[in-house]
Amino acid sequence: MKMAKKLVIIDTDCGIDDAQALMMALAAPNIQILGVTCVFGNTCVQNVCQNVLRVLSVCEREGIPVFRGCAGPLVGASSPPTDHFGTDGLGDVIKDRDPQWEEKSQREHAVDAMIRLVSENQKQVSLVALGPLTNLAVAVKLDPCFPKKLKDLYIMGGNMEGKGNLTLNAEFNFAMDPESAYIVLEEFLCPTYLASWEYACRNKLTWEFFEELINQDAPAARFMKTITSKCWAYSKEAMVSKRDVYFGSGFVSYDAYAMAACIDGAVVTESIQCPVRVELQGLMSRGMLTLDRTNALKKSHSVFVLTKCDTAKFSRLLLESLRQPSMKPKVEC
Template sequence: MAQKLLLIDTDCGIDDAQAIMLALSQPQVKVLGITCCFGNTTVDHVCHNVVRVLSVCGRNEIPVFRGLAGPLVGAFNTLKDHFGSDGLGDVLDAKDPVGWEERVQKEHAVAAMVRLVSENPGQVSLVALGPLTNLAIAIRLDPTFPQKLKDLFIMGGNMEGKGNVSVCGEFNFVMDPESAYVVLEEYTCPTHIATWEFTCRNKLSWDFFEKLVAQEHNAARFMKTITSKCWAFSREFGVNKRDVLFGQGFVPYDAYAVAACIDPSVVTESVECAVRVEVQGTMGRGMMALDHTNVLKKTHKVLVMKTCDLTKFGELLMASLRLP
């Protein structure tokens, strides 16, 4: 089987860590590099977190690149109450692993992204797990960049106008609506989107989560640690947006996009249509609109994931925490 080449762009919080480990667990997948951006926490924390994940998995050979520290327009205002101020639950030693800064490459993430894809034209799948700022800058640096990609998988946006950080907006897109707009207008490569509603509608049980983190492997112990004091992984949430709309359950948001990239059969139904990100207004800013009736007259259409094979997805997740 030919190797699948992946480039992962991340704002590494707990769900990103799970998604990265999923990619690392698959023998047919080669992760060329991990590019970092702001989002769940600051870009420096993100770099640190990615190095932590790679260290736990024994994959220190994978290069890590620091990218954008804020959105194209406006200031970066992090939400510190979801995955903690460091993005990984505020339970890890701030110095662990010692010398992590030296593992971050000098080359900027956007330059590395363009270089790695240009070195492997038509072969690289780009998986975007955070705000799309690095991707927006990449196409400004090299307008042919999207044409060199094999495909693009995004976790972000919404398909029904249901928001998790605003009335109508999903976190990753709301953090940088202009970048999301640029990417979904100008990246004309095959594009697959795992929206917030999709992930929540395809949730797993908390019993599954308990079995997942109870495995006797370093990756599972790491995941159990970083979720141990994080309210987002507590059965005592209280009433929150996701529970009201979709019911309770374990939702490893970013892992859906990585799973779909690795094994397309995980996604059992998608909607193919043009999309556009709203950049105006207050309630709608950052919302992704689906053009079901071709009002926009766009030639490029994306695949918006709708349903998921939870058995296959669960098996991939279980394998992801058997590292090393």
Template sequence: MALKLLVIDTDTGIDDAQAIMMALATPSVQILGITCCFGNTHVDNVCQNVLRVLSVCGCPEIPVFRGAKVPLVRPIEGFKDHFGTDGLGDVLEDKDPQWEEKIQRENAASALIRLVADNPKQVSLVALGPLTNLALAIRLDPTFVLNLKELFIMGGNMEGKGNMTVCGEFNFVMDPESAYVVLEEYLGPTHIASWEYCCSNHLTWEFFEELMSQDTPAGRFMRTISSKCWAYSKAAVLKGDVYFGKGFVPYDSYAMAACIDSSVVTESIECPVRVELQGALCRGMMAVDQNNMLKKNHQASVMKTCDQNKFRMLLLASVREKNRK
């Protein structure tokens, strides 16, 4: 059976790392490249984080490309430190002084265009951070949207609930213009794992303990980088913080799982969507237009429920040595 060709665009924080490891552990997937964008942290930290994940998983040959360090239009307003200042919990001390030599010279937007053009209608793109690199690729080369097979996005929201602003989800709020460009101009199959989808399909903390107890290089790595972040999340849940649902929510892994195995998603809404660019409260919010009042021809698939057993199995495979490539 032919391998599924995958490109990952990421702002690698802890949940991105888990999602990348999920793809690396899937035998049916071939990762053509990983493009990096600002988001959870500065793009230079993102590049180093991706290299760390690839090293831990024994896949240093996968090319890594540095991309956007600021949003498409407006200046960046600062980084959220939920995953620490470096994106991986500020717990790693093994900085690689030669990391820049391991990053490809080609920029991320150009790499996206080339990788998709070299494999027309074969590449699935999983976007785990702000969509700046994708928007740049779309604007640089109109054939990019024609050549891409399908797009999976972790971002946006269904119900106007935000985790960055009152009504906006983090990835979209960090660069609303880019999210708007991507969702207006890419007309191929578009699958969205929204903020509410991730939270409503939360996993138990008992499963989290099982996931983090795996005594493998990948398992120990995830346990280390998660040590501060998820302790905070647990405390927030106990205090009734709605942003973290009622359990363990590995956000970006929901989009990756949907790409790897479409049967993980058991229910979705098919309708037009649009990103709001105006307003003090709603800038960056994704409007889900179930009555097609926008009169758009393109519909996105907005995920609603998932098969949690299949999702758990993919997560466990990401940290189990016997399932690694």
């Protein structure tokens, strides 16, 4: 008997690690991607759409619809994107940008598409959020019942220990739009799984594994090798980063940790279940995630904050993700 596939919507600000996570979902036999919704973050939302379309093209999965979403945070002016993954999000190595990307993207706004797809498949859709949470925050304001219609939510973002990678105390995705992160973690009462910055860093892989990963003989692996080739974030010899100071050197594909948890729950071996809140004030702590393990906030809703990962299982998912498209010969009837 054939198992039903897990229905997934991926919300992304498609940088290099988002591309890795997207390819992981494309390679998973148990996943059906209903659509990819794009949001600003690693780069502008126009580049994000182009990056997603490029990944789908490399993996020969152009039939998956791509929707353009929010171009800036819910409140205030946009912060300029960092160059962590290059100014275009994919390492600034792709010269032939697709002039037809707008025609290949859907006309429907990402938030409208998200609400529609979830409403058509109530309690069946897993939403995987890999960028700032702006699209999700707008969705719950347009349709307050939206979270109840979801099966579950997986977020790459936030932090457990007040260690930050964009600011001193805040992780990138939450710091780029703290109000949206606050709204999502207050109003989305569906089962929610948080892959924080520290979770990814504490479950890092070796640089030797990274070399094995990108040197596989497949189009997706060659694409990943190209987009990481000039990116300092994927160089063992690069300047010491905040990650190295806190956690030591290693290869971390941040967004892939949230995607792996969605694909196979057994990848996560330990988590903390507790209420959380996003800090909106503070010169240094704005955007920081706080864990309430003593119930001081008196909240009724808890989330699962992931802490330990089966790195062997995770590594296998990464390796499979770059063996695309499948080179198996097609069987003729």
